Amino acid sequence: MNTSVTRLASLGHALQRHRPVVIALQWAVVACYIVLVVVPAFMPMPPAEATITSNLRLFAQFAFWGIWWPFVILSVMLFGRMWCGVLCPEGALTEWASHHGLGRSIPRWIRWSGWPFVAFVCTTIYGQLISVYEYPQATLLILGGSTLVAMAVGFVFGRGKRVWCRYLCPVSGVFGLLAKVAPMHYRTDAEQWVQHTGPRTRVNCAPLLDMRHLSSASDCHACGRCSGHRNAIALSWRSPCQEIVSAPASPAQRYPARLLVFGILGLALGAFQWTVSPIFVSLKQAAAQWLINHEHYALLQDNAPWWLLTHVPEAGDVFNWLDGLAILAYLALTTAVIGGSTWLALMGAARVLGAPRQGWSSLAMALVPLGGTSLFLGLSMLTLTQLRADGVVFSWMGWARALVLCGGLAWSAWLGLRLIGPRKASIARRVGAGLCFAVPLTLVGASWIGVFY
Ligand code: SF4
Incomplete structure (x- = not known):
């Protein structure tokens, strides 16, 4: 097999094998996120001579809107939704809440495919009205509010799942679109899946995907938990045009x-x-x-x-x-x-x-x-x-x-x-x-x- 192919698959397997490291990383991002979202909202206006490096409020604004978001967009186009599966603090928190929650089944209204569109439109408009890019109180209201709702949804629905990320998150629709052009994705070899005779293990796919038929990168969070499952799933290269050119027209x-x-x-x-x-x-x-x-x-x-x-x-x-x-x-x-x-x-x-x-x-x-x-x-x-x-x-x-x-x-x-x-x-x-x-x-x-x- 081509070396770059096996190297990429090994990277996917590494995420699966070193799950505790991934979880530690997620909690580290959660800690940074909380500091950057909460603390600046209680700080006074920076003095005129303050700079990004000398004032936490300015630094947080720069880190969130100047670095975090543009490079998350870029990362999704390059690596698929690895951001969601490996680093996103909101995803980690909703999944954690879901592990300790009520475990109720997901109602039909949550599965409505229009939520990501509605949520994106509402948060974009509201963000402009309260100048979310400028003031930490507005950032806390929108991002902090979204995180609390994500945790509440996780607490009520699913068992260790990311119901919020799959159906409701305001940026999941955007990420789902951008991931279509990523040159890598987790792919299932259908033949290998059927032929596999080894021991059956269970994999928790937090965004609730049908792992047997992975072909699109849109909904997969590229968390790597299923990497190597039944010897059939691996992180694989593909043409960045493939998913768009080969997808048949569908109401979905x-x-x-x-x-x-x-x-x-x-x-x-x-x-x-x-x-x-x-x-x-x-x-x-x-x-x-x-x-x-x-x-x-x-x-x-x-x-x-x-x-x-x-x-x-x-x-x-x-x-x-x-x-x-x-x-x-x-x-x-x-x-x-x-x-x-x-x-x-x-x-x-x-x-x-x-x-x-x-x-x-x-x-x-x-x-x-x-x-x-x-x-x-x-x-x-x-x-x-x-x-x-x-x-x-x-x-x-x-x-x-x-x-x-x-x-x-x-x-x-x-x-x-x-x-x-x-x-x-x-x-x-x-x-x-x-x-x-x-x-x-x-x-x-x-x-x-x-x-x-
Ligand atoms: S299919 Fe599910 S478990 Fe596998 S990488 Fe994607 S999100 Fe993770």
Whole structure:
């Protein structure tokens, strides 16, 4: 067998053999997470001369939003959901609670496949209204609240399982999409599984997967617990395009596709860009002027509590009701314009190709690399803003961003070609579908170019 193949499989087996080390690592991450989420929320505003290295509050903000999140996104695209299975503190805590909990069976409403979409949309919008990237109290409310709910769900449902991670976590849908392009995954050799005659051991797959038929990396947390099971499961290489190109269109792709199109490419883009958008400023100024001209002052008051709208007078950062409404309107506009146009273009491409009604959702999967790069670019804007405040500026950043954006666009375009090219349709139809597919690439690319350049 090829050495790199066996090396990768050994890495997977190592996670299985050294489970106590993995668990110790998980608890170490839990400890760091608690310190970074809880302690800064009770610290005073940093003085003007404070830096990331001299002030825990600034350090925690940088560590969470500047390092943790962008590199988790990157890691999922590179290694699958190993972050979830090996390091995620929320996953570790919900599983721990589930080991000591009521062990109830999972009700049908929890299994609804739309929860990751709904949870992502709600947390993204709420996070913008209370400035989650800026203030530790908002971070504690959203991340700490999510962790408490995750533990409560773990305590009530399943026995040593990660019911929260599988069905409800606000980022599980995003990770499930990004893991589709990871070049490694746990794969089951179906023949080996059937032929295995050795002793039967039980494996606790915390996210409740059917280990006999592992092929997608979307739901697997790559925790390694099943590595070597029945001599059939191993961490294996694959082409980063394989899962997207070979997956047949299915109704199960409907919510992931909606999350990608409306959530990641639409809403999240708006969430990253509204603070630097001239459209947002014009929209808000026009509305404020209209309110003043008509002597309606209620919406210009800033009496909302901090957990509803940002209210930090000591930082001079106080949202009035109009600010909140303008943010909601801008996010809705981005979702409608970019998400809506992308959806219509994909529907058009599927219709031109004569694909079934759900055909648009399998074409949408080709946009996963663009979605991942868009998230990475958006989160790294926070990293750079924080570094710039400390006087750290990288002259090559414009080029690096261009490279990342072009990489995401080219990868998605290539996947689009691989999905559209082999279809049984005339050349004219395939060209038409390709042109439709170019619409989201152009919109998202132009949107980032507008922000960066
Ligand atoms: S199938 Fe389950 S046990 Fe196996 S690596 Fe994935 S999450 Fe872990």
